[in-house]
Amino acid sequence: MQRLVEIAPIPPVPLHDLLTYGVPDALHDLAPGMRVRIPLGRQARVGVVAGFAVTPPPGQLRSVLEVLDREPFLPAELLELCRWTARYYLVSLAEVIATIVPRTLPPRLSERVVRLVRRLDDDAGRALARRAPARAHAYRTLLAAENGELVEAAARSAGIPATALRGLVAAGLAETIVREPCPAVPHDERSADRPLLTSAQRSAVEALGMALGQGTSASFVLLGVTGSGKTEVFLAAAEHALAGGRDVVLLVPEIALTHQIVERVRARFGGAVAVLHSGLGLRERWTEWRRIRSREARVVVGARSAVFAPVERLGLLVVDEEHDPAYKQEEGLRYNARDLAVVRARLAGAVVVLASATPSAESYHAARTGRHLLLELPERPTAHALPSVELVDLRRRVHSGASSRLFSDELRAALEENLATGGQTLVFLNRRGFATYLQCAACGTALTCPQCSVTLTLHRAAAALVCHHCHHHRRVPPACAACGGGLEAFGVGTEQIESALRACYPLAAVDRLDRDAAQRVGAQRRILHAWRAGDTDILPRSPESRRRRTSRLRRFHGRRARTTPRARLPSLRAPRQRPGGRARWLRGGAGSVRPRRAAPPPGARSRSRRPGRARSRAAAARAAARPLPVAMPASQRGCARAAHARTRGPRRRRDDAPSASPARN
Template identity: 40%
Template sequence: MSDAAADSPTYAEVALPVPLRRLFTYTVPPALDAQLLPGSRVVVPLGRRKVGGVIVRRTDARPDASVRLRSVAGLLEREPLFSAELLSFLVEAAAYYFQPVGEALQAAAPALPAGALRRLRADGSLAEGERLRGRRVGAKRTLRVRRVGGVEGVDGARDGRLGPHQRTLLTAIDAQGEATLEGLRALVPGARQVLRTLAARGLITLDEVEICADPFFATPVPPDTPRTPNPAQEVAIGRLLAALDAQTSPASPVSPESPESPESTPSDRPPRPFLLHGVTGSGKTEVYLRLIGEARARGHGALLLVPEIALTPQLVRRLRARFGDAIAVLHSGLSDRERDVAWRALRQGRVRIAIGARSAIFAPVEDLRVVIVDEEHDASFKQEEGFRYHARDMALLRAARAGAVCVLGSATPSLESFRLAELGRLELLTLPERATEQTLPSVQLVDLRRQYAGPSGHRLLTAPLHDAIGDCLAAGNQAILFLNRRGFAPSLRCAGCNELLECPSCSVALTEHRRAGVRRCHYCDFSAPFTAPCPRCGAPELARIGLGTEKLEKALAEVFHPARVARLDRDTARGRGVEAILDRLLNHEIDLLVGTQMVTKGHDIPGVTLVGVLNADQSLSFPDFRAAERTFQLLSQVAGRAGRGASPGEVIVQSYDPGHFAIRAVAAHDYEAFYRQELADRAVGWPPVMHLVAVRVDAAEQAKADEVAAALAACARAQPQTRGRRVEVLGPAPAPIERLRGRYRVRLLLRAAERRPLRDVTAAIAGLIDAGVGSARAAIDVDPVAML
C-alpha cells in the first residue's frame, strides 16, 4: 500500500450478531486490505470482547471524525463466506423484515471453523484466553468419483473386459454422473480398491472431498428411469425450460454497497415466477426434477425448498435416484460439522443441488438458476422466532436477484400466491389430473350431529367410517386416519373442583400422554406425572376430555385386531422415526396409520385406498382469519393420500358442520370455488386484500407488557399515515394465548392497502423499540402467519 493510501485508511462496515439495526465501522489494517471483501467473516472488538461479524461493504469515507474507530482484528476465512448475490439478498431481506442485518447473517451462516480460530490465535489476532461466541466445526473426508469423458461405455472398456464389480460401479457412476465412496460401498464389497483399479485404467477420476454422515445418505438408492410426462406435464416442463433459456444472466442486484429501502413485497420484482397448481398426485415432482436436471446439465445450481425435510424422505430418494449423491440435504438434524461441510460444498460449486426446509433459502448455491418451493402454502415456511422471514416470499426475492427461474408448487395454493397469479404477477401452470390413470378419490361427508358411535362404541368412529375401515382391511388395503391432536386426551379436568388443568407457565391446557405417564404442555414442554393430584384442590381423580392420536391408536388396535396399527406424530417421529414408519407403511407392514398433520404431507403410498378424517372442524375453530384456508389445505392434502396405486381411493370426512364452504370444496375437489368464497370473506380487511404487520410484546409482568404495547400503539397512531385510515392500528389487545413460557403477551396489528405507508409506520415503531423497552421484549412480524 502507498504512503498516501496508508494516510487515508479504508473502512469496513461490519454486521454483528447483536439486536441493533445498524452496521459497525472499523478501520482496515493495511496487511488485510486486499483480503477484506464484502461477505468476508471477520473478528472485531466490541466493548471488552471480540466477536465474529460479516463485512457488508467497504468505504473510504470516514463516518464520524469525532469517533475513535477500532481496527478489524482478523479474518476468519480466506475466501468470502457469502457471495455477492447471497449477501445482497440477505441484506435486502433483513431490511424488508426490519431485522438487524447482523442477526440475519448469523441465521444464514454455518458454525465458526475451528481451524480458523487456531490460526487467529497463532498470529495473535485472538489471545489464547479469548473466545468467540458461536459453534465450532471440524471436517471429515471421502473419495468423490467421476467418469472420464470420451471413454467407451460399460460394454466396451478400452483395455479389456470389466469384472462384475467394476461393471456394477461403472453403471452406477454413469447413471448418476458422479458419486461418492460412501454411496458406492453398499453396492459391492471392497469398493475402494475396485475404484482405484478403475482409476488406474483411466475410466474414472478420484479426488478427496469433505462429507457428512447424513442419515438421508445411509442407504444406497438405485438410479431411476424418468417417467414419460403426460400432456399437461409436457406443457409445464416446456414453459419452464423456455424460461430457463431466457434467464442467462442475473437481474441487477441491490448492491450491499448502498443503503436499502425496499418499497415493495419481494414478489414485485421481475422476472415473473411461476405458480404450478397441480392436484394431488399430478406429478409436480417430475416437473421439478426435469427443470433441475436441465439446469444441472448446463452447469447451473438449483435449490428445492420443502416444508419439513424429515417428512419427505421419498422426495430425497427421488433426487438421489435421479442425480446421485451430489446433492446437499439441509435439515435441522445435521450436526454443526455436517452443516459446515454441506455449506462449503455448495459455496465452492462442488455440489450444485440443495434441498431443505425453510433455512435452506440461505444455501450458498453457486450460479443459482432454479429455485423451487414445494407445498408453497405450508405455514412452516414462516420462521416464528428471531429472524421472522417467510421462505416462500424470500424465494421469490432471491430468484429475482439471482436471475433464476422460480416455481411455487401446490395442490392447494395459498391465497396470496393464487391472487398474484390472478393479477399476472405469477405465471399459472396447471396439472388438472393425476399423472397416472387414477382419478381423484371419492369423498363422503359424515354429519357428526346425526351419525353416532358405530359398533365399536367410540364417538368418532361412526358406523360409515367403521364399515369403510373394515372393507379396506378385508380387501388387503391400507388406511390413514387423520386426527390433528396428539396425546391420549387433549385436556384434563379435575373431578373434584371441575378445574381445567393448565400449564403453570402458559395459558393452555395440559395433554395426557399415557405411554409416557405424564400430562404435558405442547408449548413449553412442562410435564408432571399423570398421577399427580389437582394443583388447586388436591383431588386425585382427573376426567379426560377429547380424543388424541394415542387414544385413537389404542382404540383401533382393539376394534380391528389383528390389524397392524401405527402412529405418526411428534411423539413417534423423533430421530429417524418418520422414515422408519413410512418405510413400514410403504412395505405394507402397517395396515392402519393414525396421525396428526404429519400424515398430510406428500407421502406416496400405493397401498393406501382409504383416508378417514375423524373431526374436520378442529382447525375451523382457531381464532385466525386463515382458519378456513388451513382447514381446506389440510383436508385436501390428506385426502390426496388415497388412491395413488392401482385401486381407487375413498375419503370419509366427519364433521359437525359439513355444510361449511371449505369442507364442501374439499368434497368436490374444487380449489377455485374455495378461493372465490374465501377471497370475498377476506375483503373486509385481511391478506391478500390488505397488508399486515404484527407487533408482539411480552414481559414477565402483565403491567409491563401493557405499558410497552400502549406506548408502541401511541407511536403508531401519532404517525401521519394513520390519518384517513391509510394505516389502521388495531389494538393493543391480549394475544389469543395470553401467557406463554411464563411471559404475558400483548399484540398490536397494523393494516394497510399499500405497503409504503405501512412500512413508514412500522419504521417509527422499530425506532422506538431500538431506543429500549426495558424488561419487556418487542418484535416486529412483517406478513405474519401465526396469529396465536
C-alpha cells in the same frame, strides 16, 4: 487512509446493528461476505463483512484481527437478499446474517497443519537444540513426518507444545495452513428411467425451459391436481438449468418430506445433491454448506431455511406445496420462505416455480392478474381416479363402547375391508396426546398452564400434563386441587386413537407418527421406512409431526419453561362414557385401586427414586399399549368409593405414633 468495513458480529450485539472496524494493510483482499475475527470487548468474535464504511465512528477505532475465508462466505446476491429481508421485516442486518451463518466455527472440520518450508544444516540444528530444545524436537518431528506436515492436534497429542510450533513459524522454518478435508459424497447412482410425460407436462417443461434459456427472472404458479406429476416437471426443469450451468434449489414444507424427495432427486442427479434443514447437526450442516459453496452439490433440497442456501449461480428455485403455512418462520427472525424465494429469484435472475394443488389465495390472484405465469396440470398421468370422499356427521350418532365412540360404523367397515385386502390405512388427527384436557367433575376447574393460561394436554405415555405452547410439564394430580373431586378427560388425541386401534385390531401392525413419537434421532425415518416397506398396516398421524416449533413464549418470559420429572399416572382406570365423545376418569373401582403403602418407620431411609427417573422406558411403553378400560356404570361408583375406603383401613391417630426416633448405634 485506512479502509473501514462494517461487520455483523455473530451472534449480534444487542441494540446494535453493524460495527465499524479498520482494515490492516496486510488484509487488502478483504471483500463483503467474508468471515473475519474481530475484537469485541475482552474477547474475539466471528463476524461477516457486510460492506465498506466511509465515516469512522467516534472514539478509538479497532482493527480486524484475521480473515477466515479466501473467498466470500456469502455470495453477493445472498448478501443483497439479507439486506432486503432486514428492510422488509424491520430487523437488523446483523440478525439476518446471524440466522443464516452458524454461530460457531465448524468443530474439527478445518485442520490447522504446520508444514516445514526450510531445512537447517547440521550446525544450525545443533545450535537450535542447545538454545530451544522444545523447538528442536518439533523441528525433528516435522522432518520425520510425511511430506514435512504435522496436524496441530496430533502435535499436541505427541507432547509438542504450541509455543514450539509458533516459534518455528516465526523463525521462517515452517508455515501454518488450514486444510479442509473433503466431505463424503453420496454414491453416484443415477436411474436412467424417465417416465413418459403427458401433453400438459410437456407444455409446462417447455415453458420453464424457455424461461431458463433467456437468463432473466420469471415466476410461475404450477397448478396441478394431486398426483398430476408436478415433481417430474420440477426434475425436467432442473435438468435444463443444470445443462445451462445454473444451480437448483427445491423447497419442501416439512423435514419429513425432505428424505422422500431427496431419494427421487438423487436417483436422477446422483451425488450432486445437498440437503439443508434445521434437523441437521453442526458438522452435517457445515459439510453441506461447503459442498454447495464449492459447487460439488448443484441441487439443494431442504425446508424453509434452504431459501438462504449459499448458491452462487442460482437458475431454478422451486417451492413445493407453496400454500403450506410451514413456510412461515415464527421464532427468531420471522419470515415467509415463499415470499423470499420470489425475491431471491428476482435478485439472481432465476426462475421460481410455486407449485400446489390448492395454491394460496395471494399466489392464485397474482397468477390471474399477470404477476405470475400460470401453468396447469388438469389430469393425472395414470388412469387412477381421485379418491372418493365421504362425510360422516358424528353429532347425530349415539355411540356405545369405547371404540365406537372414536370410530363410526363407516370408518370401521372401511378399516376392516382394507385390512382384509392387505392395504394400508392412514388415520389423521390434528391433536397430539391422549386427551385434550382434564376438568374437575364437581367444580368444573380445568387444569391450565401457569404461564400461558391454556389447558394442559394429557399424555399417557409420558404420564404427564403438557402445555403445547411453552412445553411446561407437570404430573397428573390424583384429584382436583380446588375441591378434591374427580377429574374428567375431554377430547381425543393420537395416543388414544393408537390405543383404540390396537384394542380393536390386535393382529394388525399399528404405529403412530407425531412429534412425541418422533422425538428420538432417527425415529421418524424408521417409522416412514416401515410404512414404505409395507410393515405397518395402520398409521395414526398428527399434522404437528412435520415440524418442531419452539415456544414463542420462552422469549417473552425470558427463560426456559420449568419442567417437572415424569411420574406414574394415578389410578385413573374407568372412564364413564358421555354423549359427544367425553369420558369421565374416576379414582377407584373394585380391584383397580391399590391400598396405600405403609409409611416407613422413623429414621428409615427412603427408597424413592431420583427425580427425573420415576418411570422407565419399559413402563412408559406398557402404559401406552394399555387397552382402553371398560366403562363403569354410574350405579357402581358409590360402591367403588366404599371399597376404596375399606382397603385403606382405619386412620392412625396422632397419639399412636412413637414419641421418639430409635437411637442410632
